[in-house]
Amino acid sequence: MNNNDFNDVVLGRNSIRRYDATVKISKEEMDTILTKATKAPSAVNLQPWRMVVVSSEEGKNRLRPFVGSNVLQNDTSSAMIVIFGDLKCYEYAEEIYNEAVASGKMPEEVKEKQLSFIVPMYQGMSTSKMKDTVNIDASLMAMQLMLIARSHGYDTNAIGGYKKEGLAEAFELDASRYLPVLIISIGKADEAGYESVRLSTDTVVKYV
Numbered sequence: 275m276n277n278n279d280f281n282d283v284v285l286g287r288n289s290i291r292r293y294d295a296t297v298k299i300s301k302e303e304m305d306t307i308l309t310k311a312t313k314a315p316s317a318v319n320l321q322p323w324r325m326v327v328v329s330s331e332e333g334k335n336r337l338r339p340f341v342g343s344n345v346l347q348n349d350t351s352s353a354m355i356v357i358f359g360d361l362k363c364y365e366y367a368e369e370i371y372n373e374a375v376a377s378g379k380m381p382e383e384v385k386e387k388q389l390s391f392i393v394p395m396y397q398g399m400s401t402s403k404m405k406d407t408v409n410i411d412a413s414l415m416a417m418q419l420m421l422i423a424r425s426h427g428y429d430t431n432a433i434g435g436y437k438k439e440g441l442a443e444a445f446e447l448d449a450s451r452y453l454p455v456l457i458i459s460i461g462k463a464d465e466a467g468y469e470s471v472r473l474s475t476d477t478v479v480k481y482v
């Protein structure tokens with residue numbers, strides 16, 4: 275059931291850790307959710323997020339040793355979406371910018387100009403700067419994913435308390451290329467979740 279009430283989608287979100295395990299999001303709907311989530315912005319539009327959607331029993335079993343105390347989410351969610359950042363995301367730069375030209379969204383000269391500075395810049399980036407960059411981009415996508423999930427009638431939990439070592443390999447990914455960023459559990463809520471509080475804007479905001 276879709277929810278187009280923006281305030282309810284955003285302000286009604288709580289982390290949900292127990293889901294109705296009988297509800298499975300279809301591959302088709304998951305594709306729609308992820309397509310919307312990946313409309314998120316990213317630095318020079320390089321879209322470095324990569325995801326493994328773990329929904330099968332076999333996949334959940336493979337993930338279990340990594341989830342720490344977050345076993346309930348793994349056991350009851352429709353899926354655990356493991357988000358990685360691609361440290362070689364610049365390899366897709368040509369494809370992205372060619373598509374922008376082909377679809378009439380960018381003039382050829384702009385593409386040439388952009389690519390001539392983006393690709394060398396990314397290739398020359400330190401690993402630490404690249405990790406920061408893909409972490410930011412993939413986290414923005416993760417937040418968008420959590421809200422899109424709500425608009426589809428599902429709930430989520432962002433999970434940072436998991437074991438990163440060996441996670442990429444467990445899903446046949448090159449660990450030197452794919453940086454674990456976050457796991458998002460998604461499914462039909464089977465609890466209300468905890469109410470949580472926020473610091474006041476007086477504390478966290480400074481106007482100058």
Ligand SMILES: Cc1cc2nc3c(=O)[nH]c(=O)nc-3n(C[C@H](O)[C@H](O)[C@H](O)COP(=O)(O)O)c2cc1C
Pocket residue numbers: 287288289290291344431432433434435436456467468469470
């Ligand atoms: C980066 C990040 C990591 C988190 N890791 C976990 C986690 O490992 N396990 C968990 O149960 N909740 C985790 N949370 C959920 C937070 O506890 C939750 O967002 C926070 O308490 C505020 O509650 P709310 O999401 O219900 O508004 C994480 C949230 C974020 C943003």
